[in-house]
Amino acid sequence: MKKQFLEQFKLINENFNIVFRELFNGGRAGLILVDQENVLESGIDIEAQPPGKKLQNMLLLSGGERAFTAIALLFAILRLKPTPFCILDEIEAALDEANVYRFIEYIKNFSCKTQFIMVTHRKGTMEGSDTLYGVTMQEHGVSKIVSMKMGEKVG
């Protein structure tokens, strides 16, 4: 029971570091069991160190660095135990243009295992998608769907 949990934990931890290094192009990240004595009840802390920077309290990371770290952890969990599909609502909102491209490139490599449906405002995410659906409200308060080919944009 404890052995099984520690094995799983080790795997998520390794995957988290791998995905983090790929998204951030370096650095390192990991998970820490708060209470090493009582592993089955222990809380889990997160450490993240962007490339070249010193390891500091997670609170000091920027808005975009925090979002990207959270995304790395989500992808690490999905790598270990993929869900059939994943609905992501504007999770890349805090990323700059360059990081949005790293994000969508990573998703493309993933999308053979998992179907991704993303709500987005970001050009990079739209360009990396296979299909675009546009939601419009020509009549106030009533939503309609427009199926769009790549190259068109709505809103």
Add this chain to the structure above:
Amino acid sequence: MKKQFLEQFKLINENFNIVFRELFNGGRAGLILVDQENVLESGIDIEAQPPGKKLQNMLLLSGGERAFTAIALLFAILRLKPTPFCILDEIEAALDEANVYRFIEYIKNFSCKTQFIMVTHRKGTMEGSDTLYGVTMQEHGVSKIVSMKMGEKVG
């Protein structure tokens, strides 16, 4: 004391509605004293109704509608009691492109009264600014400033 508070409250309420209608191009918004009997201790609730939609619980508004409503309230307070300068860190992150332009147009009309310094990733906000400062980290972990003319972009 109570009379003075109620006058102030009425003013903020009216300003809130005016600014909301200008940003949303219609609709209405207002503030409600939760405890009408005990005005000096009462909490304050917020109502917002985008144009053409039915007035519903604020929780049902979209991410962008909530952000724009909060911005309208902030501007209403600034109209009544301007601060000499205002530092806004990515407050328009949730707005779509069209709403970012409405936001920056409104700020332009305001900027004779108040000096605005905005951290932003949004093209519309950059284009509406008089000056751009670029922050870079050529050397990992060390920030430097680049003064930029309009037309150049960093990151």
Add this chain to the structure above:
Amino acid sequence: MYLKRLDMQGFKSFAEKICLDFNSGITSVVGPNGSGKSNIADAIRWVLGEQSVKTLRGSKMEDVIFAGTEHRKPLGFAEVSITLDNSDSSLPIAYDEVTITRRVFRSGESEYMINKAPCRLKDITELLLDTGIGRDGYSVIGQGRVDEILSTRSEDRRHIFEEAS
């Protein structure tokens, strides 16, 4: 398994019947603020069994039914159907295609169906157990919620890890 199709009518701002077909690749949903994009994510959560009104951004379950506009009357019920491709038999049911339907009326009455056969919410929850797409899974990340993986207390975060283990 993948999501093939979403049908909705009367769910939040989707007053009229709409149908979304999905392929197995990457789909982006785009549009202006307030147009209804996140409502689509809510519809998917809801039809998969979400019971928390807070997660659906409402204050009562009735909030998911189209409430009307200045020019339209409210509707009497909301209905969402999700069709899943089950050719790999991820779902413990002998169909290549599985359609889950959920309906709620203003009275509070609810109806549930699997491939048009009436069932209970419990049957849907059990069908989705261990697939990761039930309401306790991590297959839907809501707007503004990605930071929570980092900022929830380390004890709460454990829940996601146990889901994934």
Add this chain to the structure above:
Amino acid sequence: MYLKRLDMQGFKSFAEKICLDFNSGITSVVGPNGSGKSNIADAIRWVLGEQSVKTLRGSKMEDVIFAGTEHRKPLGFAEVSITLDNSDSSLPIAYDEVTITRRVFRSGESEYMINKAPCRLKDITELLLDTGIGRDGYSVIGQGRVDEILSTRSEDRRHIFEEAS
């Protein structure tokens, strides 16, 4: 009154001395994730008297001092100076230009100055009272914080109204 100039050294990621001149119009600060934009907003808050480490995204006041990188050693202190144009006499002090300086050392020792004359934090707080730009004002809206105006409990929101009244 307006913000004329910001000088900093050793504050968070600004290891080297930097100087930012502002005009009275609209200024945008841009750059990649993690480059230091929000740290500039933190510096302005801090020099105007912010005492809450939580608002400065730290866990102790020492967190605002440059902590070093893989290739640079940490610094021993952080210093920020803000220069305000006071030609309209908004500040109750007989100068057309007012420079407020704050310095903190790793020992925890702090130094404060108004126009290069040493003073206490209390003197800075009193100087800024009623201008709206002190630490209790609403002149700095932090990243991800704009929604709070709506989601704080209606009792907390009252505080902003009292500030504005």
